[in-house]
Amino acid sequence: MRPVATLPKAHLHLHFTGSMRHTTLVELAERDGVRLPTALVEDWPPQLSAADEKGWFRFQRLYDVARSVLRTEGDVRRLLREAAEDDRDDGSVWMEIQVDPSGYAGLFGGITAFTDLVLDAAREAERTAGIGIGVIIAANRTKHPLDARTLARLAAQYAGRGVIGFGLSNDERRGTTADFERAFAxxxxxxxxxxxxxxxxxxxANIDACLTHLHADRLGHGVRSIEDPRLxxxxATAGIPLEVCPASNVSLGVYDTYQEVPVRELVAAGAQLGISADDPLLFGSRLAAQYSILRAAQSFTDDELAELARMSLRSARAPSDxxxxxxxxxxxxxxxxxPEPPAD
Structure with a gap:
């Protein structure tokens, strides 16, 4: 079996704070005297489930604690540099990273100043790591839709200057998808x-709402489309790619095992996929590991893994070259x- 880390691919679903190395989290926390919960230290990666509100609250609390260690411009630049280097080492030639600037505005002089910093850091990370980077500005669906409009206007200012798309994240069970229609427009x-x-x-039903009201060009996750053959x-007919994140699906309790994540079924139905890691800091595995999971749990061959990598590139908002x-x-x-199998 060829090493999946040398297979060229694109990374389409990666969150800003969630891309941080665990070692960096611990180091920055120690620097500023931030006390990390045991789930982010001794018991890392944490045992998670988002099957109910309590489970999602715990997940979000851990994410917020991790975000709190990013306190300087140098921290932001380090995060992007290390994320790009990790993706490069996993075979990624193009990385799309999504961020909600409002979560960092207080420490960095506002949403515009923080966006400027992220985009400059991304260009620096491109040069350092040797891969391409696109930035997605993402609104938070637990906040008011007017906040999303503010972020959409911000993103629009940077169209063609490093920002490639506009997203909507956080707990799908919160808010009404249709209320964000104006922001996406x-x-x-x-x-x-x-x-x-x-x-x-x-x-x-929520996938349908994303297609109908937000006119999704790509769907973050989308795995539960398998539950509605017509959808x-x-x-598949419209060619709307799905950003499938196996470790996320299992860690959050959407599926109990990696065998149940419906990657083969989605491919058989004609869907385009972009296999991604989502939040490596909380789920404990990065991009190449997602391909290894599919090889081990679902017996994907090298030819099949290569086709998944092709799909990721064709689904990316990357330059044609x-x-x-x-x-x-x-x-x-x-x-x-x-490679030859090891000798007995």
Whole structure:
């Protein structure tokens, strides 16, 4: 079996704070005297479940604690540099990272100043790591839709200058998807991709709402489209990619085992997928590990993994030369002789 870390791929679903290295989290917390819960130290990665409100609250609390260690410009630059280096080492040639600037505005001079910092840090990380980076501005569906409109206008200002899309994240069970329609219209008018979360914690009805009201170009997760064959056919026919995150699905209790994550079924139905890691800091595994999971739990062959990598590149908002180079790299990966099994 060829090493999945050398398979060229794109990373489409990665959250800003959630991309932090665990070692960096611990180091920054020690620097500023931040007391981390045991779930982020001795018991890391944490045992999570979002099956109910209490479980999601615990997940969100851990995320908020992790975000609190990012206190300086240097911390932000370090996070993006290390995330890009980790993705590069996992075979990624293009990384899309999503961030809600309002969560960091208080320490960094407002949402515009923080967005400027993130975009400058992303360009610096591109040069350091040698991969492409696109930034997604994401609204929080637990907040008022007017806040989302403010962020959509912010994102629109940076269209063509590093921001590639507008998203909607946090607990799917909160808020009404249709209420964010105006915010997404603002972003689309500026030429940004519509990239909302949908179809992980809630089922087909919320996916349908994302398609109907937010005109999703791609869906964050979308795995539960498998529960509605007509909806899945609609997604496949329209060519709307799904950002599938196996470790997230199991860690949050959407599925009990990796075998149950419906990757094969989605592919068989004609859906385009972008296998992603979501929040490596909380789920304990990065991009290449998601491909290894599919190899181990669902017996994906190298040819099948290569096709998933092709899908990720074709689904990315990356420059055409990055996509073409990545696709050629996948072909070269497959031409590499299959390693000999170890001797007994």
């Amino acid at each position: 603002i972003a689309r008018h500026a030429g940004l991709a519509s990239l909302p979360h949908g179809g992980e914690l809630r089922g087909p 899945l056919k609609r997604i 990055v996509v073409e180079s990545g696709l050629k790299g996948i072909d070269a990966w497959l031409r590499t002789p299959d």
